[in-house]
Amino acid sequence: MSTCTTRKPLLAVTVPQPLARSVELGTAPVVNLSVAPPPEALGGYVAVCAGEYDEGIAHWMDVHGGIRPFAPEDIHTGTVLAVARVAAVSQWPDVPRESRWYVGPVGLWLADVIRLPELVPVEPGPVAQCWELPEDVRAAVRAGYKAARDAAKALWDDFSARSAKALEREPAPTLKDKLLRLCSCRRAMTPCPSCKAFRCLNPDCGPHACHQEAHP
Structure with a gap:
């Protein structure tokens, strides 16, 4: 029996609000960086950390992003909101697909975004680059991610069981x-x-x- 406990890398990226909220909800599929992440980032995971509210980004989202941004009082800052898998890393002008959210020069293209059941407080690192979470914050983020995945799996298993049971019933009389x-x-x-x-x-x-x- 295998006893391998290898985990995928978990880095952090600070995204200014209200853009971080859109990343958390899966509306914005890419996070723009100024420097390339370490090679192990590709295929790994990133914790999406909400930075300070940026009025310039909010204005861009309203005018060009096609999304009415959240007000400062309606969103959180200084917390880890979600965890996402890094599906691709691109550098301008090469991109895996077109997106109005990509401005470069480096893009982290995200997939399988999982919102944490409870926000994890953190002191945000530098914007537009990947950084390491403190060990206690990393442990809390991993625990929240696992709880969210387990809850989603339990919901899916219950749905599958109900579907299988429904298919076993005698068809309703015509x-x-x-x-x-x-x-x-x-x-x-x-x-x-x-x-x-x-x-x-x-x-x-x-x-x-x-x-x-x-x-x-």
């Missing part, structure tokens, strides 16, 4: 099933024009008898 009466021989029965009782036309089931057919 209108034809509700209106069509079957004999014990599995043939359709028809109403008798005299007594209106349902009768089977299969001769092996025996003749139908009603009061009008009876004789003294």
